[in-house]
Amino acid sequence: MVENATFGRKLFIVVNYSFLIALACACLFPIVHIAALSMSSQSAASAGLVTIWPKDFTWMSYRYILENSAFFTSFGVTLERVLIGGTMSMCMTLLAAYPLSKDSRKFKGRSVYAWFFMFTTIFGGGLIPTFMVVKSAGLMDSIWALVLPTAVPVFNILLMLNFFRQIPEELEEAAFIDGAGHLRTLWNVYLPVSIPSLATNGLLILIMHWNSWFDGMIYMNDVDNYPLQTYIQSIIVSSDLTNLKPDDLEELSAISDKTVKAAQIFVSMVPIMAIYPFLQKYFIGGMLLGSVKG
């Protein structure tokens, strides 16, 4: 087709490529910029001399983070949360998705359960009642406040159950005839053929836990219990615009100048970028198979 392309078509191709390249740069620029900023000297950063390459290269900000115990404490809280919360959410996803993937002729209660879960996605108690429930359950300042309320991710259950539904029924029947129960069938028959969907949902759940900040902000009174994103939110976003008090000013300028902020933001992004290739590998297939039904 290329040999008989008209001038207009060629022009379009050039414009189209330029547009897409510009867009890709726009998506990369903020991340590259923040990385460059974090490795620049304070004076170059505050003078606005840094674009996409570090100016007066230095590891100063990173050395500062290494000495800053609050950053590490919150990093630890997030790791704990990702580990406990991720495992729990994944178990709950499987425990709910497997029964719900059964045909309602075989599993009579299916649609009742399905509506029980779905209803929570279209109606909720709202911020204050949820806060009150967590508070009266005695979960304030505990890791469980971050883990339990998010333990049943209905969206992931939906993706997972739609994937399970595409597994041929014969596989299940063969397992039953061999004497396996439901749990064994789930573990030995369903899971091995569901790797793309498992990976997709697992990674989405991990990212959800990594990125959550609001629950940390309302359920944690003690700053030592803040997960990473809540900590970043409290020093970078709030301090910059809303909570600025004159007395804090001096302290703030010491702990959160431009380059240190940039370094903290960048370090928080690294884990997402690290698991991103795996996500890429699975999630498009996993998402589409889960969401588009025949």
Place this chain on the structure above:
Amino acid sequence: MNLIKGVNRQKLFKELPLHLMLIPPVILVLIFSYGPMLGIVIAFQDFVPANGWFNSPWIGLDNFTYVLEFPDVKQILWNTFLIAILKIAAGIVCPILLALSLNEIKKTLFKRGFQTIVYLPHFMSWVLLAGILIDILSPSGGIINNILKSLNMQPIYFLGEGTWFRAVLIVSNVWKEVGFDTIVYLAAILSIDRTQYESAVLDGAGYARQLWHITLPGIRGIIVLLMLLNIGSILNAGFDQIFNLYSPQVYESADILDTFVYRIGMEEMQYGVATAVGLFKSIVSFVLITFSYYLAYKVVNYRIF
């Protein structure tokens, strides 16, 4: 084979274990999702935490009438609606354009590389992105304003001036989500029957005509579906994004229902009033979502599960 035929398949399928498996998720959802729904009673009480749900005095609809007398409440509703609608519109048009544009790229390596890059912002939290935006858009030393200055233009306080703030909300939201949102359209384009294009070429149809007569009609169903499903988001203007970017200077044009509920509830501790506003939002959203699911079912035969 005869053995298998002889077995009663229905008997082999036991229902009880399925019920047992569902117990843990059901209990968690009961406590943390249905529990708060009971807590909605706070909206009709002069709620004092020390007295709890059972001993706080009932005051009927006083919380609702109290909120309606707030001078800002109309503005907040309007902000919520306007920001949400603009985001929905941009969130449909931009991904479609991008998907069509990407569909014209024949080099697989470029396509894959491009997709890898533009999906990335979707997975970053608004906390981190807000941190970056605050830095880039800063009127003193932010890179955008440095460029404006070098062009001899006045610096703009993007996050401190209402109209600019809204523009930042819409544009940065498109920037974060546009790549990811193209996935569904790209999949729809790929599922169009290739032979249609071949016969169109034989009939002498150019690229523009193929786009207009084959590609666009081919993805019409999914466009309609996403438009319908977005009806339910009309009051979701994006708490995470706004909360991390706004400041009292721009409350007038950026305060939305969710940020308002947070401030009167968590900061001013007016639990009853905040719950009432939250309930209003939940009910309106519930009606809209139900309506949109119904329409989606009627129009394109979409089922949630």
